[in-house]
Amino acid sequence: MFDMIISGGTVVNADGEARVDVAIIGEHIAALLGPGDAPQARVVIDVAGCHLLPGLVDAHVHLREPGLTHKEDFESGTRAAALGGVTAVLDMPTDEPWTATADQLADKMAMARGRIHVDVGFQAVLARDLGLAEKLLSLRPVSLELFTADVPGAFRFQTMDDVANTMRRLAGCDTVIGISPGDQSILEGSAISHPAGDIAAFLDSRPPLAEAGGVARAILAAAETGSCIHVRQINSVLGISTWRRLRELADATVETTPQNLFFNAEDYRTAGAKLKGSPPLRGARDVAALRAALSDGLIDIVATDHAPHSPAEKAMTYPAFADIPGGMPGLQTLLQTMLILVEEKVIGLPDLVRMCARNPARRFGLDRSKGAIAPGRDADILVVDQRRPSVISNVEQASRAAYTPFDGWQAPATLTRVFLRGREIVRNGAITAAASGRVIQREI
Numbered sequence: 020m021f022d023m024i025i026s027g028g029t030v031v032n033a034d035g036e037a038r039v040d041v042a043i044i045g046e047h048i049a050a051l052l053g054p055g056d057a058p059q060a061r062v063v064i065d066v067a068g069c070h071l072l073p074g075l076v077d078a079h080v081h082l083r084e085p086g087l088t089h090k091e092d093f094e095s096g097t098r099a100a101a102l103g104g105v106t107a108v109l110d111m112p113t114d115e116p117w118t119a120t121a122d123q124l125a126d127k128m129a130m131a132r133g134r135i136h137v138d139v140g141f142q143a144v145l146a147r148d149l150g151l152a153e154k155l156l157s158l159r160p161v162s163l164e165l166f167t168a169d170v171p172g173a174f175r176f177q178t179m180d181d182v183a184n185t186m187r188r189l190a191g192c193d194t195v196i197g198i199s200p201g202d203q204s205i206l207e208g209s210a211i212s213h214p215a216g217d218i219a220a221f222l223d224s225r226p227p228l229a230e231a232g233g234v235a236r237a238i239l240a241a242a243e244t245g246s247c248i249h250v251r252q253i254n255s256v257l258g259i260s261t262w263r264r265l266r267e268l269a270d271a272t273v274e275t276t277p278q279n280l281f282f283n284a285e286d287y288r289t290a291g292a293k294l295k296g297s298p299p300l301r302g303a304r305d306v307a308a309l310r311a312a313l314s315d316g317l318i319d320i321v322a323t324d325h326a327p328h329s330p331a332e333k334a335m336t337y338p339a340f341a342d343i344p345g346g347m348p349g350l351q352t353l354l355q356t357m358l359i360l361v362e363e364k365v366i367g368l369p370d371l372v373r374m375c376a377r378n379p380a381r382r383f384g385l386d387r388s389k390g391a392i393a394p395g396r397d398a399d400i401l402v403v404d405q406r407r408p409s410v411i412s413n414v415e416q417a418s419r420a421a422y423t424p425f426d427g428w429q430a431p432a433t434l435t436r437v438f439l440r441g442r443e444i445v446r447n448g449a450i451t452a453a454a455s456g457r458v459i460q461r462e463i
Contacts, residue, residue: 021060027067033373043398046440074106074399078379079322086115097136099417103351106399112144119146121154135456159460161383168201177203186244199251200233216339227255241269254279256308272319277356321374323349327420348418355430362431384461398441407433
């Protein structure tokens with residue numbers, strides 16, 4: 020006998036859709052059953068007419084703890100994730116302090132336990148002292164992050180020699196290296212040539228040339244050293260073209276974000292600080308090229324770069340546009356914005372699952388448990404009703420940022436239920452269970 024059967028829905032995986040029932044024993048999916056099967060279960064949940072998606076895996080999130088909890092913390096950020104159907108959050112290391120040592124990573128894991136509403140995996144940062152990496156890897160973070168620009172010197176690898184030598188030192192390690200493409204020399208040159216600090220100066224300080232150069236440097240260094248890399252968000256025509264031409268040279272994947280698929284630099288005129296982040300928004304032509312790349316399967320992962328700030332911080336007046344704290348919330352709206360792209364026929368539902376569940380689980384070493392509705396996987400399941408549109412609103416956001424750049428937008432479906440390892444945690448927009456998320460690690 021099964022513990023639970025979710026009956027009557029259409030299961031969506033990265034490889035397609037099927038009208039099957041999902042049988043669950045304990046925390047795991049036990050079987051996918053044909054409509055004619057008649058097994059016994061302690062609980063049967065009828066979701067006729069709905070689609071069942073695997074819980075989403077957001078590969079680029081800043082939960083802001085420790086040290087920055089006025090912006091977000093483990094509880095508020097994972098509450099937003101649960102309400103949005105993200106059942107696995109991969110947290111970035113840029114808190115206070117940055118997660119650069121095994122002790123810092125262990126402390127962060129301990130802080131999260133018992134307080135998170137969804138599962139959380141942690142990403143650690145590579146410091147210039149590469150001797151720290153061995154002990155970090157013993158705790159199985161889901162990635163090691165390498166930064167090339169716009170970060171403190173202790174964490175900056177700004178030359179090709181820096182990047183290649185770092186990858187060479189890590190050769191043979193079971194990890195993926197996340198790389199944020201950028202060019203410190205352009206940042207420094209722009210600060211001299213554009214002292215005014217307006218929006219135009221901010222855009223000039225992080226041009227497509229810096230992104231494309233960073234993408235090329237990362238791929239070539241990975242090709243030379245045999246490294247496994249993941250390139251953080253790209254959003255320009257030049258960056259996409261560079262990725263298209265070079266990606267087969269190395270074991271490399273790439274991501275973008277929903278905000279880069281919907282907004283462009285003209286939107287700074289009305290939204291200003293609420294949309295300020297890095298990389299900056301590009302032109303309408305860049306957005307069109309990014310959407311085309313999404314449709315063509317060139318983008319491996321869509322992640323949010325959820326990076327909230329307090330409302331007071333975003334509302335302050337700053338000497339320069341670049342000084343506005345960069346980042347915006349996104350965890351709670353990832354599914355809804357991706358469903359808008361499905362409605363617009365930019366992607367299909369299996370593409371949504373591929374980019375927001377299967378691929379991030381696979382790339383970050385979690386695909387034995389996450390990323391698909393299949394026997395043996397965690398029973399992380401979303402029930403989506405495409406007969407019921409939903410409206411995104413600021414008032415429903417659980418993040419401490421207390422807003423979303425998509426306020427007022429209509430999504431073509433409603434997320435009615437969320438299951439985490441077979442336990443219902445969300446129903447009809449409300450949390451229904453105490454925090455039961457776990458700290459997850461790269462699977463061996």
